[in-house]
Amino acid sequence: MTLGQKIKELRESSGMFQRELASKLEIGDGFLSKVESNQKTLKREHLLTVSKIFNYPFSELNALWIGTKLYEIVKDEQEGFNALKVAEEQLSYEKTENARN
Template sequence: MFFGQKLKFLREEHGYLQRQIASLLDIDTPMYSRIERSERFAKEEHIPILAKYYNIDEKELRQLWLADKVYDVIAGESSANDVLSIVSESIVEYGKEKTNS
């Protein structure tokens, strides 16, 4: 479940209207609607606001937000899995370098 889907699920689970959440984030309702439909990205600063409002783990929400961004960049690429493997390996190597510093 990506960021927009998660937001829609949480909003409906709590019985909120899109306009209520849009107001919380200080954006207009059509913009919030596009975020839920994954047509636009939420701002990074919205993540802690939403996590606190819904009383959920901010880390989980941030991971979904980042996953959306990565997906948007590589989704149509025929080598998307290979690209993700390279990135994953690089992240592991980066982590090793950081611990050895």
């Protein structure tokens, strides 16, 4: 599930048109269309608005937002999967380091 897919899903399942949602977010509908197909990214502040409109947890939108960004970086990389593992490892190392103090 990408952020674009999720937004489209939320919008459609609430019977809203792109134009409506776009206007709530104060962006053009062309731009929203691209957001839903992950050709463009929403500003992070917009995520909060989306969260409120559809009453959907911000943290999940946030995870999708960052995750989709990470995916854009690794998707054409041979070492993409390993790179994700490296990042994960560094992250959990940092976590245990901080826990130690």
